[in-house]
Amino acid sequence: MPPPKSTxxxxxxxxxxxxxxxxxxxxRTQSSRLFAIAFAILRDRAAASDALQEGFxxxxxxxxxxxxxxxxxxTWIAAMVRHAALDIARTRGREAADDASRGPGVIDPxxxxxxxxxxxxxxxxxxxxxxEPKQRTAVVLAYVHGLSYAELTxxxxxxxxxxxxxxxxxxxxxxxxxx
Numbered sequence: 001m002p003p004p005k006s007t008x009x010x011x012x013x014x015x016x017x018x019x020x021x022x023x024x025x026x027x028r029t030q031s032s033r034l035f036a037i038a039f040a041i042l043r044d045r046a047a048a049s050d051a052l053q054e055g056f057x058x059x060x061x062x063x064x065x066x067x068x069x070x071x072x073x074x075t076w077i078a079a080m081v082r083h084a085a086l087d088i089a090r091t092r093g094r095e096a097a098d099d100a101s102r103g104p105g106v107i108d109p110x111x112x113x114x115x116x117x118x119x120x121x122x123x124x125x126x127x128x129x130x131x132e133p134k135q136r137t138a139v140v141l142a143y144v145h146g147l148s149y150a151e152l153t154x155x156x157x158x159x160x161x162x163x164x165x166x167x168x169x170x171x172x173x174x175x176x177x178x179x
Contacts, residue, residue, distance in 0.1 A: 008073030016063040023060055030077060037078055038085040040144045051088050055081030127177035135170030142167050 008030075014022035031052060038051035058080040066076050128136055134156075141147045141155060152163040 008077060009068050012059075012063050012066050012068075012073050012076070015060065016066070023056065026059065026077060027056060030074070034078060034081040037082055037144070041082065041085040042089055047088055047092070048085065051085035052081055054084035054088070058084060123178060124174075127174050130177060131170050131173055135166050135173065138163060138166035139170035139174065 008026065011022045011026050015026070034055060035048055035052050038048035038055070039045065042048050042051060059077060062080070066073065071079075128139070131139065138152060138156065141152055142149075147155060149160055149163055149167075152158075152167070153160045156163055156166070158166075
């Protein structure tokens with residue numbers, strides 16, 4: 001048996017060549033983080049499980065589209081699951097993801113603890129805390145809860161341009177902090 005692949009880029013390259021073991025390794029090493037992303041968007045364990053499964057189907061089918069020169073492998077993998085979760089949310093009429101009464105920060109700790117326990121999770125959490133509150137809210141609503149700019153405009157009660165600026169500045173500050 002060959003030695004395990006060490007990086008997500010190597011694993012995606014192997015998956016593109018039809019290596020099912022590489023896909024299993026991605027699942028084993030990243031499914032907790034990916035489930036947390038889906039759950040944060042959908043706020044429903046069954047729907048998040050469906051999104052995770054659909055995300056891995058997309059990874060299997062679309063791995064040849066992955067270009068390590070354009071994006072980080074972990075980011076690309078997460079995007080597959082995030083888009084699957086957003087598709088489910090749209091299909092359901094966004095009743096779970098767009099429930100304003102729950103607010104932007106309600107995420108089941110049992111789902112996020114494995115992610116937060118990692119060094120990367122701690123760094124991200126600290127970087128988010130350092131953002132201005134308006135930027136932090138905009139980034140979390142857009143990237144964790146999957147709101148579009150139109151939905152952000154409504155939720156934040158701001159003009160569309162201001163919502164875009166908050167997200168853009170928040171992401172720039174996060175990039176700098178995580179550098």
